[in-house]
Amino acid sequence: MRNIKLTIEYKGSNYCGWQKQKNGLSIQQAIVTAIAQATGESVALNGSGRTDSGVHAIAQVANFHTASPIPPERFSFAINAYLPEDISIVSSEEVPEAFHARFNAKGKVYRYYIWNAFRRNAIIPEFAYFAPNPLDLSAMQKAAQIFVGKHDFAAFMAVGSKVKSTTREIYKAEVSEVECPFGAEDGSLICIELTGSGFLYNMVRIIAGTLMEVGLGKRSERQIADALEKGERGLAGQTLPPEGLFLYKVLYEVF
Amino acid sequence: MRNIKLTIEYKGSNYCGWQKQKNGLSIQQAIVTAIAQATGESVALNGSGRTDSGVHAIAQVANFHTASPIPPERFSFAINAYLPEDISIVSSEEVPEAFHARFNAKGKVYRYYIWNAFRRNAIIPEFAYFAPNPLDLSAMQKAAQIFVGKHDFAAFMAVGSKVKSTTREIYKAEVSEVECPFGAEDGSLICIELTGSGFLYNMVRIIAGTLMEVGLGKRSERQIADALEKGERGLAGQTLPPEGLFLYKVLYEVF
Numbered sequence: 001m002r003n004i005k006l007t008i009e010y011k012g013s014n015y016c017g018w019q020k021q022k023n024g025l026s027i028q029q030a031i032v033t034a035i036a037q038a039t040g041e042s043v044a045l046n047g048s049g050r051t052d053s054g055v056h057a058i059a060q061v062a063n064f065h066t067a068s069p070i071p072p073e074r075f076s077f078a079i080n081a082y083l084p085e086d087i088s089i090v091s092s093e094e095v096p097e098a099f100h101a102r103f104n105a106k107g108k109v110y111r112y113y114i115w116n117a118f119r120r121n122a123i124i125p126e127f128a129y130f131a132p133n134p135l136d137l138s139a140m141q142k143a144a145q146i147f148v149g150k151h152d153f154a155a156f157m158a159v160g161s162k163v164k165s166t167t168r169e170i171y172k173a174e175v176s177e178v179e180c181p182f183g184a185e186d187g188s189l190i191c192i193e194l195t196g197s198g199f200l201y202n203m204v205r206i207i208a209g210t211l212m213e214v215g216l217g218k219r220s221e222r223q224i225a226d227a228l229e230k231g232e233r234g235l236a237g238q239t240l241p242p243e244g245l246f247l248y249k250v251l252y253e254v255f
Numbered sequence: 256m257r258n259i260k261l262t263i264e265y266k267g268s269n270y271c272g273w274q275k276q277k278n279g280l281s282i283q284q285a286i287v288t289a290i291a292q293a294t295g296e297s298v299a300l301n302g303s304g305r306t307d308s309g310v311h312a313i314a315q316v317a318n319f320h321t322a323s324p325i326p327p328e329r330f331s332f333a334i335n336a337y338l339p340e341d342i343s344i345v346s347s348e349e350v351p352e353a354f355h356a357r358f359n360a361k362g363k364v365y366r367y368y369i370w371n372a373f374r375r376n377a378i379i380p381e382f383a384y385f386a387p388n389p390l391d392l393s394a395m396q397k398a399a400q401i402f403v404g405k406h407d408f409a410a411f412m413a414v415g416s417k418v419k420s421t422t423r424e425i426y427k428a429e430v431s432e433v434e435c436p437f438g439a440e441d442g443s444l445i446c447i448e449l450t451g452s453g454f455l456y457n458m459v460r461i462i463a464g465t466l467m468e469v470g471l472g473k474r475s476e477r478q479i480a481d482a483l484e485k486g487e488r489g490l491a492g493q494t495l496p497p498e499g500l501f502l503y504k505v506l507y508e509v510f
Binding site (some may be wrong): 009010011056058059076077080085086087088089090091111113118119120121122123125127178179180181182183185186189191246248 | 264265266311313314331332335340341342343344345346366368373374375376377378380382433434435436437438440441444446501503
């Protein structure tokens, strides 16, 4: 049996999320089905973590064990032949037997995109949240730094989530304006990029919503520090919708 | 009656093209319907030209006459409220009575995007043509210059098109690699940008196909010159599909 690591890109708009569910098609299920078609095997596919319905991934990572004779680097081509248009295996490689996409993940990079203009964007509505009122980019950049470091992010987690610890470490928080090749010259495509040890449920979307409110002048840095300190969800900003969120990278130490 | 000029962005994937047709919903029809909902008027909407099914626009231009009291700059908001997600009015303004989006157009800028990587792109398959074999960018850049100038483009027009003259002038032809905020780091997003006085039916898609074949080493500059000279469709390259094509700008002298 070989252990194969996949790097996966997907547009999450038409899926119920990464994880297999009773209702709705999941990304995981679509890939497991394609692997079965390519190899004849029914495999267990371990993702680095779940992504919600509507959330996209540029480089989700997953692994599975197989007895198939397909060369490791060729799995990407073999599986892509059976996948729908909105899921693509970027690359495949053999990794040590012990590698597990979730247990060995040391961190993740997420991006949240906001389309800031007076009018809706018709080309990328599935990839960016539309914020019609002008955002103060430098205020958002400055406020983002408050999140950097090891903090109790209890206030930045969806209510009702069950976790042992709500402490996480953010290594880097960047807010920038990015170019888009598909037009968008009359507005700004704002990118919030967070690199961290791990993220609580809805944490990136709540941080993005909080920073957006800073950009609107509706929330102060002092309020963010207060929310981090008190750990009450009601003290943090709104949860932005899934369409602007991209799992950008999963960080591993050895593999 | 005031004459209103609209700048329009749309994702063409779900439409039969710009022009009203018996079968399928057109962009033009969707906008005329939204204008009727916003103003109560049934207007004649003059586009700068047609775009085919699946072709996108960053800045299509159209005009219509209206007796509505809506302030000119507010038409964009009023119409957007009634348009579907994949069409957005970028801006609206009042123009002189004589302005006609098609008759006054002095030129157009089109872009054609090619996603060049070993694997399909799952995020932007509706916005770029997938070319799996490596393309020689500098060969394409050099060959693109052959099209610049006034030429008879008969060989670069869909067979059966009816036009008085097949002579057009290309002012500028650029081939470049562009950044994409939505991943795509393991491949190249290649942009072919053509600025010209006007374009024959399928001309941009045939030029893009011809340049792609140059990038693959399957077509020489000499063959392009020969196709321009002889005017036979069979001497030019393939017509690339609509999804990579964007009407990027319409050029006007005065307005």
